[in-house]
Amino acid sequence: MKRILAISILLILFSLPADAQCAMCRAVLESDADTGMAQGVNNGIVYLMIFPYLLVGGVVFAVYKTIKKARKSKDATS
Numbered sequence: 001m002k003r004i005l006a007i008s009i010l011l012i013l014f015s016l017p018a019d020a021q022c023a024m025c026r027a028v029l030e031s032d033a034d035t036g037m038a039q040g041v042n043n044g045i046v047y048l049m050i051f052p053y054l055l056v057g058g059v060v061f062a063v064y065k066t067i068k069k070a071r072k073s074k075d076a077t078s
Helices: 002-013 023-031 035-077
Strands: none
Touching: none
């Protein structure tokens, strides 16, 4: 368990920035001289990508707490 936690922390700390953009958006934004708009679109896409991960993380946490609570009550009755 400690090894998985250490690897997860290392992957988070040493992650590379990613530009998440579809091909059509990239073509339209690169044709324009304003790079600030392209950076804004990239930031917006990355921002929108965070929410599915937060939702999945919340579900996994809720399942973990439920299983932990069920085991604790099972151990108390045994």
